[in-house]
Amino acid sequence: MKLHKNNIKKIPFTCTLDCGGRCELVAWVRDGKVIRIDSPPGKPDNDHKPRLIPCLRGRGQRRLMNSRERLLKPIKRSGARGSNDFTEIDWDEALDEVAEKLRYYKEQYGSEAVLHITGYGSLGGRGFSGLSASNRFFSFWGGVTDTCGNTSSWCAGIASDWMLGDVWGSIYCPDLLNSRLIILWGMNPAENRHGVNLAYFISRARDKGAKVILIDPRYTDSGILADQWIPIKPGTDVALISAIANVWENEGLTDMDFMNTYTTGYKAYRKYVLGHDDGVPKTPEWAERITKIPAETIIQLAREYISTKPAILLPGLGPQRTMYGEQTERAYITLACMSGNMGLRGGGFAHDGIEPRGRVGLGNLPYGNYRPTRRIRSENWGKFLLDGSLDPSVRMAYVVASNAINRSSDTLSNAKALEAMEFVVVQDQYFTPTAKYADIVFPICNDLERSDLVSGGGNVFYNKKAVDPLGETKTDYWVFSRLAEQLGFGYEYTHNRTQEEWVEFFLNAEKLDDDRLKQEGVIRGEIIPEMTLAGFLKDPVSNSLRTKSGLIQITCPQAEENGLPEIPVYIENKPEFPDDYPLHMVTPHSKLRANSSGHANLWLQNIEPHRIWINPADAEQRGIEDNELLEVYNQFGKMLIPARITKRIMPGVVCIYQGTWFNIDESGVDVGGCANVLTGHHSTPTGGMAVHSEWVQVRRMAE
Ligand code: SF4
Structure with missing residues (x-):
């Protein structure tokens, strides 16, 4: 295609998908249309300010904004909930009806009769978009029932809190260039980022001679970064950790100076791994039976880990989304401590990589005085509502930037819960499965159709409206x-400013270098962060941790209070019906979507068609052929999905990427491939999501 240079405007922006990163993108605009999306050329690229290179999802935003699933007008339900029967209506009519319902439910039943669901969709800036816009709105309107909890990293957060006193492990990405061993344990930065440039720095470290080991039931795309893949049965990570610790203890390799100086309660853990209490030493042979990793591989891993310094343990968030995810996370931290790598540049333990992190200040829009009066857990909200234990009950749902049916476990219960509502409003860019359960749907702009200020990774991005909103x-x-005006708090919500005027206001108030920000789209943070726990490691007495002892707690009294052992022992993840549903299912995030955002981009979906990964041995046992349409089912639901027979997944385990859209047929079978149709409402002892402790059966359609 020949481009006429002078007619093209290049407008920088960042996408606001819920991926954990924020990257630099450039929209090429001609005649009021986005014709291409690129990353910015010619930007400085060095270790301390590497380019914030966008992924497929960001680069695919042009296709996404023009998707056939895009909502272009307000619509009102005219058929059954969950159907496609809607009619277009005027904005005024739609707003009047929603304002009237909000008034009615508040007067009749109190504001908590309204359930506010948000999150996991578009995460905009200073209070204009997505969850921050609706949180603000309800802070002026009244105390609603809201959802709470962190479906991404609940157990990681709990374990950090118990053991380290609320410290979250991140590595400053350039530090990886010092690493000599990098262990990706259930982490998949090539697909899921975990900080924009983590995969980039891992590959640079490898070029410099670092060895990379991938421990995962699947050979993920991150396998290309790795020298060795160690397949592990899901939910058995703590058994592997116990066996590594056993080898170290038997060979006298544990860094006892570190354990004696910085931790408390190690004696009990040592007794456990050596089997002094229960008579079962947690040997590599013991772990082989549980993890399916050969004992000699475990010994090799244990010796290599302890003898190579600096070594960094990078666990993903998947392993802690298992039945006893708290134990998994506690065991990771214990192992990293024992290894003697804490405090070394390029060593230790981290969940994500961060860039140079600054503190570029930005204001926030003012909030009102109301806070949610009740909160229900976001990972099992549907089941909870159906149980009917809420008094007074919820009658209306207001869903903002959230494909709430899809994104939480137990999709069928979520759909039933919305079906049972008296009135449902959905505010979204796309006609999602959740929108199909609404009475009124408001169509929303995307990042390129509005101005915003967005912060992320210590950087500030200016998203200048690039094109007029579609439809x-x-x-x-x-x-x-508009709703605030109708409900009597218009001024409090807007201060008589439009979104554009607020953006200008913040730029002036914060004295940002707004010329640079407007031209380049980003102001990068400048501060190089200290390592996790740096102060404590320098002086554990003066800089004690906010834990019970001030030290790293290998034994945690809080664990016992929550029905868990005081030390991070292995607890088996037991299937409910092992004979009926023998295949362990994992439902990881996909490089093609951020949760379910991005499903509407057909161009991306075609890159890697949605299929269930199954090992050739399991396929052969069932007479399954590649690409054949299969029935996958368990006690929670059933779906139809084609097979992908691949050695990239270990025997006994299947994988369905989460995030594709739920699409139920007349017989109650999901034909969309929504992984959460097969995940239940189980949670960990402290309430974390346990979606990686689910089992299914798979069979051919013809049977
Ligand atoms: S989805 Fe995330 S990683 Fe990908 S371009 Fe957008 S912000 Fe960057």
Whole structure:
């Protein structure tokens, strides 16, 4: 295609998908249309300020904004909930009806009769978009029932809190260039980022001679970064950790100076791994039976880990989304401590990589005085509502930037819970499965159709409106401003400013270098962060941790209070019906979507068609052929999905990427491939999501 240079405007922006990163993108605009999305050329690229290189999802935003699933006008339900029967209506009519319902439910039943669901969709900036816009709105309107909890990293957060006193492990990415061994344990930065440039620095470290080991039931795309793949049965990570610790103890390799100086309660853990209490030493042979990793591989891993310094343990968040995820996370931290790598540049333990992190200040829009009066867990909200234990009950749901049916476990219960509501409003860019359960749907702009200020990774991004909104789409801010006016708090919500005027206001108030920000789209942070626990490691007395002892707690009294052992012992993840559902299912995030955002981008979906991964041995046992349509089912639901027969997944385990859209047929079978149709409402002892402790059966359609 020949481009006429002078007619093209290049407008920088960042996408606001819920991926954990924030990257630099450039929209090429001609005649009011986005014709291409690129990453910015010619930006400085060095270790301390590497380019924030976008992934497929960001680069695919042009296709996404023009998707056939895009909502262009307000619509009203005209058929059954969950159907495609909607009619277009005017904005005024739609806003009047929603304002009227909000008034009615508040007067009749109190504001908590309204359930506010948000999150995991578009995460905008200073209170204009997505969850921040609706949180603000309800802070002026009244105390709603809200969802709470962290479906991503609940157990990681709990374990950090118990053991380290609320310290979250991150590595400053350039430090990886010092690493000599990098262990990706259930972590998949090539697909899921975990900080924009983590995969980039891992590959640079490898070029410099670091060895990379991948421990995962699947050979993920991150396998290309690795020298060795060690397949492990899901939910058995603590058994492997116990066996590594056993080898270290038997060979006198544990860094006892570190354990004696910085930790408390190690004696009990040592007794456990040596089997002094229960008579079962946690040997590599013991772990082989549980993890399916050969004992000699465990010994090799244990010796290599302890003898190579600096070594960094990078666990993903998947392993802690298992039945006893708290134990998994506690065991990771214990192992990293024992290894003697804590405090070394390029060593230790981290869940994500961070870039140079600054503190570029930005204001926030003012909030009202109301806070949610009740909160229900976001990972099992549907089941909870159906149980009917809420008094007074919830009657209306207001869903903002969230494909709530899809994104939480137990999709069928979520759909039933919305079906049972008296009135449902959905505010979204796309006609998602959740929107199909609404009475009124408001169509919303995307990142390129509105101005915003977005912060992430210590950087500030200026998203300048690049094109006019498609159809009759509006910003979240505009919708809530109109509703606020009708409900009597218009000025409090807007201060008589449009979104554009607020953006200008913040730019002036914060004295940002707004010329640079407007031209380049980003102001990068400048501060190089200290290593995790740096102060404590320098002086554990003066800089004690906010734990019970001030030290790293290998034994945790809080664990016992929550029904867990005081030390991070292995507890078997037991299937409910092992004979009926023998295959362990994992449902990881996909490089093609951020949760379910991005499903509407057919161009991306075609890159890697949605299929269930199954090992050739399991396929052969069932007479399954590659690409054949299969029935996958368990006690929670059933779906139809084609097979992908691959050695990239270990025997006994199947994988369905989460995030594809739920699409139920007349017989109650999901034909969309929504992984959460097969995940239940189980949670860990402290309430974390346990979606990687699910089992299924798979069979051919013809049977
Ligand atoms: S989805 Fe995340 S990693 Fe990908 S371009 Fe957008 S912000 Fe960057």
